[in-house]
Amino acid sequence: MLQVSYIRENREHVLERLAVKNFKQPELVDEVIKLDEQRRQTQNTLDGISAESNAAAKQIGELMRTGKKEEAEAIKSKSNTYKEDIKKLSEQLSSIEQELQQKTVLLPNLPHVSVPKGSTPEENEVVLEHGARPELPANALPHWELAAKYNLIDFELGVKITGAGFPVYKGKGAKLQRALIAFFLDEAEKAGYDERMVPHVVNEASGFGTGQLPDKEGQMYHVGVDNLYLIPTAEVPITNLYRDVILKADELPVQNCGYTPCFRREAGSYGAHVRGLNRLHQFDKVELVQVTHPDQSYEVLEQMSAHVQGLLQKLGLPYRVLRLCGGDMSFTAALTYDMETWSAAQQRWLEVSSVSNFETFQSNRLKLRFRNSEGKTQLAHTLNGSALALPRIVATLLENNQTETGIKIPEVLVPYTKFEWID
RNA sequence: GGAGAGGUGUCUGAGUGGUCGAAAGAGCACGCCUGGAAAGUGUGUAUACGCCAAAAGUGUAUCGAGGGUUCGAAUCCCUCCCUCUCCGCCA
Incomplete structure (x- = not known):
């Protein structure tokens, strides 16, 4: 959520930035400013x-x-007249505040100056491409066929016990999952991240804090009886650890990592592109979260991007880095890098990580602050990134490393899998 | 799920209608003391919003949340939420 005081003082800039994001309701900006004006006037009188x-x-x-x-007694009767006014004005004030909040929440984050204009994924900027795309033999198989051939993943069983998009991993397939999770967590720890193991369901306040609610209600599984949501990413519980917190300056940056399963309804996305592991309702992911001083967040974003790229390099996967254009970025992000691996059998890029700086957009909702050098509270910046999401990594590994005799496990993973080949 | 107790500042904890944004202690910060430290000692130590160009200052709100009684509520009443203890169930 943008800060109303910022909108008020930087109207032109806000409008200009929202245009980069292809925001369709710029009139909301003036509505917010007007409501804020009313709010202050009303509070002034009430006070x-x-x-x-x-x-x-x-x-x-x-x-x-x-x-x-x-x-x-004489003063008492006079006091009674205040009472009515106070009641009326405070009702007025809270309804203005409510309306102001409802409108402000509809404004997306402002894109960073480096964000390219554009509205479709084709307009994303390719920052770099790394590693050669492997040449596969003519009879190379897509990962879902490899998974079946080597008995690694059973999609049908998942359908039976739950539904489409909930695969069952078996044998070496299951071990590969565990190995990747452990590898990613170890690498994060080496990079200075402190691990958190968090709940996989969250309450409404947490969903609001990171921006999933009320915007993307339909993307999450909702547990109606208890009014809880299955997490779509570890970003939600881990970032919310710092909701309503005032950090000391020397506690920054906060660096946390964590593994969780992620649950996404993905309503309405079906077809050839979601075959196999390409898009699931439940998948595993190791997530990085940082809370930083505003002066450092962009430097940290680059570090996080470098960390993710390091993982891909160690796994020997060809990848590219995209700087998302305004229209393709999420509602909450100011700048996002997407990392995609080249899936050799499918002949296409698969998104395996998304690293974003949210600046104060989340922290304003979370009330996540730190005490600055003047001793005043100030909103911190939040960032997060996948490091990494497993399914598409597995898909690429299986496809790119296939040979006539089996699938070669990358060397860095062997200490975790305890086997070198899937055959 | 049944029965009971309770939610106050960073923490412990006092406060049952007005002088309470809130005693006291601990912690923390700064200063004095010291060769240095400990001890001792002094001062300070919530957040948000408004007014003000800004600072200083000042107004308002906040003692789990929301509502009510009253001129006045941390304190009384109602509703909800949460935590703890005991019982039941149980990895």
């Missing part, structure tokens, strides 16, 4: 009357104590 009312109450107390009952 004045409250002050008078408080003074009168105090005076009555004084008179009662000194036994001047008659005088006290």
Whole structure:
């Protein structure tokens, strides 16, 4: 959520940035400014009357104590008139505040200056491409066929016990999952991240804090009886660890990592591109979260991007890095890098990580602050990134490393899998 | 699920209608003391919003949340949420 005071003082800039994001309702900006004006005016009047009312109450107390009952009664009747005004004004104020909040929440984050204009994925900027795309033999198989051939993943069983998009991993397939999770967590720890193991369901306040609610309600599984949501990413519980927190300056940056399964309804996305592991309702992911000083967040974003790229390099996967254009970025992000691996059998790029700086967009909702050098509270910046999401990594590994005799496990993973080949 | 107790500042904890944004202690910060440290000692130590060009200052709100009684509520009443203890169930 953008800060209303910022919108008020930087109207032109806000409008200009929202245009980069292809925001369709720029008129909301002026509505917000107008409501804020009303809010301040109303509060001003209310505060004045409250002050008078408080003074009168105090005076009555004084008179009662000194036994001047008659005088006290006189003021009492006067005080009663304040009461009505106060009630009316505070109702007015809270309805203005509510409306202001409802409108402000509809404004997406402002894109960073480096974000390219554009509205479709084709307009994303390719920052770099790394590693050669492997040449596969003519009879190379897509990962879902490899998974079946080597008995690694059973999609049908998942359908039977749950539904489409909930695969069952078996044998070496299951071990590969565990190996990747452990590898990613170890690498994160080496890079200075402190691990968190968190709940996989969250309450409404947490969903709001990171921006999933009320916007993307339909993307999450909702547990109706308890009004809880299955997490779509570890970003939600881990970032919310710092909701309503004021950090000391020397506690920054906060660096956390964590593994969780992720649950996404993915309503309406079916077809050839979601075959196999390409798009699931439940998948595993190791997530990085950082809370930083505003001056450092972009430097940290680059570090996180470098960390993710390091993982892909160690796994020997060809990849590219995209800087998302305004229209393709999420509602909450100011700048996002997507990492995609080249899936050799499918002949296409698969998104395996998304690293974003949210600046103060989340922290304003979370009330996540730190005490700056002047001793004042200030909103911190939040960032997060997948490091990494497993299914598409597995898909690429299986496809790119297939040979006539089996699938070669990357060397860095062997200490975790305890086997070198899937055959 | 049944029965009971309770939610106050960073923490412990006092406060049952007015002088309470809130005693006291601990912690923390800064200063004094010291060769240095400990001890001792002094001062300070919530957040948000408004007014003000800004600072200083000042107004308002906040003692789990929301509503009510009252001139006045941390304190009384109602509703909800949460935590703890005991019982039941149980990895």
